[in-house]
Amino acid sequence: MKIAVMGAGAVGCYYGAMLALAGHQVTLIGRPALVEAVSANGLILEKAGARHVCAVQASTDPSAITGAQMVLFCVKSGDTAAAGAQIAPYLGDDTLLLSLQNGISNPETLEHATDHKAIAAVVYMASAMVAPGVVRHEGRGELAIGGPDATRAAETLNAAQIQTEVSANVMGLLWGKLLINCAYNAISAIARMPYGTFYAVDGLPQLIEDITAECLAVARAEGVTLPEGTLQTIRNVPGWMPAQYSSTAQDVMRGRPTEIDFLNGEILRRAARHGIDVPINRTLTLLTKLAEMQ
Numbered sequence: 001m002k003i004a005v006m007g008a009g010a011v012g013c014y015y016g017a018m019l020a021l022a023g024h025q026v027t028l029i030g031r032p033a034l035v036e037a038v039s040a041n042g043l044i045l046e047k048a049g050a051r052h053v054c055a056v057q058a059s060t061d062p063s064a065i066t067g068a069q070m071v072l073f074c075v076k077s078g079d080t081a082a083a084g085a086q087i088a089p090y091l092g093d094d095t096l097l098l099s100l101q102n103g104i105s106n107p108e109t110l111e112h113a114t115d116h117k118a119i120a121a122v123v124y125m126a127s128a129m130v131a132p133g134v135v136r137h138e139g140r141g142e143l144a145i146g147g148p149d150a151t152r153a154a155e156t157l158n159a160a161q162i163q164t165e166v167s168a169n170v171m172g173l174l175w176g177k178l179l180i181n182c183a184y185n186a187i188s189a190i191a192r193m194p195y196g197t198f199y200a201v202d203g204l205p206q207l208i209e210d211i212t213a214e215c216l217a218v219a220r221a222e223g224v225t226l227p228e229g230t231l232q233t234i235r236n237v238p239g240w241m242p243a244q245y246s247s248t249a250q251d252v253m254r255g256r257p258t259e260i261d262f263l264n265g266e267i268l269r270r271a272a273r274h275g276i277d278v279p280i281n282r283t284l285t286l287l288t289k290l291a292e293m294q
Helices: 010-021 032-041 077-090 106-114 150-159 170-191 195-199 204-221 230-240 247-253 264-273 279-293
Strands: 002-006 025-029 043-047 050-054 057-059 070-073 096-100 119-131 134-146 164-166
Touching (some): 002 010, 010 025, 010 043, 010 050, 010 070, 010 096, 010 119, 010 134, 025 032, 070 077, 077 106, 096 106, 096 150, 119 170, 134 150, 150 164, 170 195, 170 204, 170 264, 170 279, 204 230, 204 264, 264 279
Parallel strands (some): 002 025, 002 070, 025 057, 043 134, 096 119, 134 164
Antiparallel strands (some): 043 050, 119 134
């Protein structure tokens, strides 16, 4: 199968590498530095102490997705509408289009931008680009997906050793992931610390509980059904990934714009609709914006 990755960062490169190792024809659309590195050396996946060199194609041109039977859409949330419009002319009627992105609004935004049905995906995986064309797997790797043709997409992904569940409540799962991101991403970015380090500071576990309580109030007002065990999952994150820096922290440390407007900022916007005050999420959003300016 020809599979394209639009927005080949840490998430897209990891799943692209797994699909390439399973024998699929993978094309990455990314920045010039990535394209140059992959063209010269292949896409390198570091996982479980092994180093895999994956044969893939790479391009900076969105038209390279032409003919793809599956597209993994992995761009930053702020770029969804523009990047979706770029790929729209090259999507086939039967192309499986998956949104592997943070936040809860991207699948809808992507559908509007492409006039193409999108499969929402929740990513439970930690990875990092350690150099152009080199992605390091740092934890987990499974997906939960839902929407039109999700079962067909899951068959391909599971066959490539990407554990994929088809869920009837994918929006609830996306909200659950949003709550995790709201609880940890901004703090990791502001402190420039991994989860385990800052969570060990006296008072931080209670702060995580307070952030989560604000988010839960908004979720209830939105009529969202969260998965069972969401609160315990949030509490377990530092133990599962103690050395992990959030994607927001990685963006700040690289001098790139963050997705904070689609994480804690999303909570702010939705809270305003319901007249709910969320002072901690407001503070985290503003402090992260200041951190972006440093």
